[in-house]
Amino acid sequence: MPDMTRPVALVTGGGTGVGRACVLQLADQGYDVVVNYSRSQDDAEATAKEASAKGVTAITVQCDVADDVCVRAMMDQIKTQFGRLDVVINNAAMTHFVPHDDLEGLTEPMWDRMLGVNLKGPFFVTRAAADMLRQGNGGSVVNVSSVAALTGMGSSIGYCAAKGGLNTMTKSFARILAPEVRVNSVCPGPIDSRWIRDGNPDWDLNEMVTNYPIPKASQPSDIADAVLFFAVHSQMATGQILSVDGGQTL
Template sequence: MNHSDRPVALVTGGGTGVGRACVLQFADRGYNVVVNYSRSGKDADQTVADAVQLGVDAIAVKCDVSVDTEVCAMIATIQVRFSRLDVVVNNAATTSFVDHGDLDGLTEAMWDRMLGVNLKGPFFVTRAAANLLKQGDGGSVVNVSSVAALTGSGSSIGYCATKGGLNTMTKSLARVMAPNVRVNAVCPGPINSRWILEGNPDWDLNAMVADYPIPKASDPSDIADAVVFFAIGTKMATGQILSVDGGQTLT
């Protein structure tokens, strides 16, 4: 297959963690990949190099997904380079680690940043990509949410709220983008990744998951498995919210 004939996947926050795992899974399946990043340029470049080793075309694009003009420029770059876009994974996210009882500690600036990246960002990216996604055989959007959206427990109240909004927006977008584009969300539980370990070194992942039915934290590849399933492993699922959490949210 020529590079120009390959389907294309965009992964926001694609240089590290779950995003990187998604990029490499798509590349392994023959997708050309776009690795979006905002700060982790070296990580994004390494992920691109690793994807190219799998025989596909890959580029890194710097873009703050909370800035609509930057998002539109990123999608324009994809259109010029590949002339198509088949999958969008809205994975870029941020948080502030603030105890839920510390209401004064959750500042307006923290709220604005989390709302911008975690909620407005996926909307901006999906909106900008909509026309490209609707071409061809139709596209897929997968939002990487969190079980914090379902439990109200997580790194901060603001983080939980933005992920809850992302789940609701997933359903709204699934309705308006059908039938050409499917929109689903994956809600990871605790992930053994740099994002959480560096964000709050005091958190004990092993203790956190000890009473789960599957008492282990997910690896980034575990979440990527679910993302890839929604993206290309099913044709009928849309508007769905899937927990990948070792059974944390069993009721």
């Protein structure tokens, strides 16, 4: 049984990469954790098991965040099992790797899916979580965005646009959920994870970052450090967009 006095965090896309790193760091901070996944069940269960070994309760919940009905059912499950929700990390994301000059290659179904997961998903999750977040002692939402939202460069035009919308939505939610809930966004640059390695094996991470002031790709834990800063450690920051990119956007 979960300890009802412990804070609870939901991490969407929590089984791998940045999501996994966030789950483990939240567990280190004493949070019970809900590890959401869409397809990566084995990864999510392995992450939850590792978090549980730290002395907290960690569960997995399958849910496509682009499906509002599914999101609301997930939130009902969290309320039934834990009775509270203190932190939401909107980390679930997807992309299609389409060269920006290949305008015809970016199809309407690609647009729909990227907007569904990367933009509508965080809206659905935050909306469904709002009441529980307001009831605590200072709720927090952190959206994992991308420097693609700032530069317009990335895996596809659709991905850049969706993440740009996420940054704008971060500011909107920060206003309407204040003062009970803080809402911030972290914008990673290139991350050494299977997101890029599997998504587009032709991309050379070392080449991508060679001219950055800090010429190396981030590790998932580097991004989780920034997420945890907003989620747990900073009580006065809201509506902020923080780049964690080795200086790419200088």
